Amino acid sequence: MKHSYREMPESMKGTFAEYSKAFGFSWKEFVMTVPSPLFLVTTYKPNGQPNACMQSWATFTSANFGNGFYAILASVNRNGHLWQSLNARREAVINFMSAETYDACMATIRNNRYDQDEITASGLTAVPAEWVDAPMVEECFMNLECRYAWEREIAPGDDHVLVCLEVIGAHIDDAHLADKTGAQGLLYNIHHPLNPENVGRTAHDYAAILEKKIDAGEY
């Protein structure tokens, strides 16, 4: 049996799903749950200090007739350091972390002072990127060096914007090259999944890994 949802179910009223609208989240996100890759975007702030910003709500695509590979950061907060530094310096690194490095990457959210090196303060190692003017995180298994391409508002006047970055090149660990799924693969953000037919007082966020399920063919 399928359940249909168009308006917020009564069962979700008074829960995080309702009041999180104040932080910019639609209740649909928690019912429809579409996991997205989780990564840390690193830049230099206008004052030269390394910045680190956890991001999800993102995807990657080839474009320009196969001539380019692009990151679409679908929801960048205009009031954050990432947006500010991207607009000032126009270069960034996207760092993918394993479960072991997750806690340190999350610590960058607490270590978020403008005058702070957010990478070092979180117990991670900042190294200069090779092709762009941005720091990258040594402990992350894959670092994508990127250039700002453009940004758009999804809805007019929104406080978050969609940012397109062109991926210039990558640094990738041996283990991830050998197997891009499982423990060596990307983490996915599963944001507060809720079942409206059985809503608890609280729910969890999860970080997931991918498992190969179907061999879709050799070509």
Ligand SMILES: Cc1cc2nc3c(=O)[nH]c(=O)nc-3n(C[C@H](O)[C@H](O)[C@H](O)COP(=O)(O)O)c2cc1C
């Ligand atoms: C799992 C996770 C995913 C996040 N994804 C985003 C995102 O896609 N866009 C965003 O603006 N903030 C996102 N955030 C919040 C920022 O990481 C957080 O506000 C950060 O401190 C902002 O850093 P900044 O001021 O250095 O840019 C996310 C946080 C977590 C924990």
